[in-house]
Amino acid sequence: MTPSVQRVFRNTLHLGSGELLARLCSVTVVILLGHQYGVLVLGAFALAQSMSQYLQPLIDFGLRHVGARLLARYPEAGREIAKRVQKRRVLMAAAVLPCMALYAVFTNLTVDMKIFLVVFATISGFYAISLEWAAWGREQLQLVGFAKAAVPASILVCLVLGWRSSGILWWLVLGNAIGHALQVLTFRFWWRSHHSAEDVQHQTMTAIGESLAWQRTSIMGLAWLGNLAFNTIDMLMLGVMANPEQVGLYSAAYRVLNQVLITYYLLTTVVYPQFARQDLRDRVRMLTPRILLPLLAAGIAIAAVVAASRQAVVNVLFGHRFLMACPLLLLLAWAIPLDFLTSWLSNAYIAWGMERRVLVCTAVAAGSNVVLNLVGIPRYGAMAAAVNTLISYAIFLATLAWMGRTSAELTRGPQPQPDLVA
Secondary structure (H helix, E strand, C coil), rough: CHHHHHHHHHHHHHHHHHHHHHHHHHHHHHHHHHHHHHHHHHHHHHHHHHHHHHHHHHHHHHHHHHHHHHHCCHHHHHHHHHHHHHHHHHHHHHHHHHHHHHHHHCCCCCHHHHHHHHHHHHHHHHHHHHCHHHHHHHCHHHHHHHHCCCEEEEEEEEHHCCCCCCHHHHHHHHHHHHHHHHHHHHHHHHHCCCCCCCCCCCHHHHHHHHHHHHHHHHHHHHHHHHHHHHHHHHHHHHHHCHHHHHHHHHHHHHHHHHHHHHHHHHHHHHHHHHHHCCCHHHHHHHCCCHHHHHHHHHHHHHHHHHHCCCHHHHHHHCCHHHHHHHHHHHCCHHHHHHHHHHHHHHHHHHHHCCHHHHHHHHHHHHHHHHHHHHHHHHHHHHHHHHHHHHHHHHHHHHHHHHHHHHHHCCCCCCCCCCCCCC
C-alpha cells in the first residue's frame, strides 16, 4: 500500500469512526419515529432535516470549500482566513433564515408542524458560527467525524426521554439545540487551543482576499447549492405539492439510499484536501477508467443488493406501514452507481477550482429535475420524484463527463489564479 493510499485509508477511518456513530443515531431516530409515530411525524421530521441541509450551503455559499482550500494552502494564515469566513457566514445566516420560515408556510402540514419546521431550522442556523470547515481544511477528520455525531446523538437522547409524549416534535427540537451547541463549543475549543499569533506575508493576504471575493465564492456557493438541490429538491417539492403521506414514504426510501451514499461521501470528503493540492498529471489520473470503472462496478453491486432486499429492509427499519415505499426504493437504488461517479467528479472539479463548470452541470441537472417534478408530482406523487431522480442523475453524469473532456484545467498547465492549486 503506497503512502498516499495509506493516508486516505487512515483519514477515512478517522472520519468514518464519528460518522458511523452519527449514522447509527440518525437511523435509530428514524426507526423509532417510524414504528411509534407513523408516516406523518416521520415526514415532518424529514422535511425539517431537509431544510437544515439547505441551510448549510446557503450559509456557506461557497465559503466552506474555499475556506478549507485556503487553509490547506496557507495554514500560517488560519486566523485571518477564519475571521473573514465567519463574518460572511453569520451575515448569510441572517439573510436565509426568513426564507426557511416562508417555505414552511407553504407546506401541506398542520400549523403545529409548520411551527416545528421553523423552530428546528432556526436552531440549525447555529451552523453559521461553527468552525467545522476549518477542522476539515486542516484534515482534523476524527474531530470532524465525532462532532457530526453530536446532533443526531442529542436528538436520539431527547427522543428516548420524551418517548410516547404527544409533543414528541418539541423533544426533537430540544435535541437539535443541544447537539448544535455541543458542535459549536467543540470546534471553538479546538481552534483556540491550536492557534497562536501569526505573521502573514502581504502576498498571502492578497491571495486570500482575492479568493474570498464575493464574485469568486458565489460561484462556488451556487455550484454546491445546485448540487444539493439536484439531490434533495424532490423532498421539498413533495412537501408543497403532495400530501404528508407521500413525503413520509419517499423519506423512508431515501433514508435507506442515504446510508449507502453517506458512507461513500466519507471517501470524497477525505480526498478533497488532497485533490486541492494535485498537479495536472494527478488530475488526469483521477479521471481515468482505472479509477472510475471500479467506482461504477461497486455502485452497481450495492444497488443490486439494496433492490433485492428492499422489502425486508423497509419492514425492519420502518414497519409494515411503510411497505408502500418499496417500489420507490427499487427505483432509487439504481441512483447509487450514478451518484458514485457524479460525486467523485464534482468533488474533484470543485477542489481543482472548476466551480463554474460544476455550476453549469448542476444547474442543468437540477433544472431538469425541477421541471420533471412540476409535471409529474401533482399526478403521480412520490413515484414521479423517484423516476425523475434517475433521469436527472443521467443528465448530471453526462454533463460532468462532457465538461471534464473539454475543460482547459485538464488539458493545459495550471493558471495564475490565487485560489487554484498549482
